[in-house]
Amino acid sequence: MEELPLLLIPLIILIPILFFPATTAMFAMVREWIINDEDNGQLFRSYWGYYKDNYKKSVLSGLILTMAWLILAVDVFYLFDKNNSMMFLFLIMGIILFVFSINLFSITVHYHMRLLTSLKNAFLLTIGSPVLFMAVAISSGLVLYISVNIFRYLLPFLTGSLIAFLTFSAFYRNHLKLIEKSER
Numbered sequence: 001m002e003e004l005p006l007l008l009i010p011l012i013i014l015i016p017i018l019f020f021p022a023t024t025a026m027f028a029m030v031r032e033w034i035i036n037d038e039d040n041g042q043l044f045r046s047y048w049g050y051y052k053d054n055y056k057k058s059v060l061s062g063l064i065l066t067m068a069w070l071i072l073a074v075d076v077f078y079l080f081d082k083n084n085s086m087m088f089l090f091l092i093m094g095i096i097l098f099v100f101s102i103n104l105f106s107i108t109v110h111y112h113m114r115l116l117t118s119l120k121n122a123f124l125l126t127i128g129s130p131v132l133f134m135a136v137a138i139s140s141g142l143v144l145y146i147s148v149n150i151f152r153y154l155l156p157f158l159t160g161s162l163i164a165f166l167t168f169s170a171f172y173r174n175h176l177k178l179i180e181k182s183e184r
Contacts, residue, residue, distance in 0.1 A: 020062025025051040106171040135170040
């Protein structure tokens, strides 16, 4: 347990540099599959192109989200056994932060906005669309639960892409409904 902080330091440094750009590229691939409904046969080339195109913005948003997740994790670590009502509050905040993160990935790959605008829109979408919030939270939670408790071997292979597919599908349906509503 004493070595845990030493192991976490490289992980915390690598998350914004590698994980967030890779996840953004995965969401961009899922967006392409959902919108175009075709496979161009260039899976790795498309993925690498999305990775490079969104790298800077993904790293910046990754730094912000890593700090938010780190603050939440430290709070949970220090209050784990001390206060049950605060733990419930942190659980709710963790779910909100998770849905916010997913919405930020979806907004980043679907719209071409500045980072601050993307963050603001992800926040507004997270708190302003309860149906989308519940769809993202429940589908992601269900996939994570099944992956961790039933099919552990799927965790490194399919969990992220399945969550990306389900959540971007919900995001895109919400986007189409908003466009339809604004055209009336």
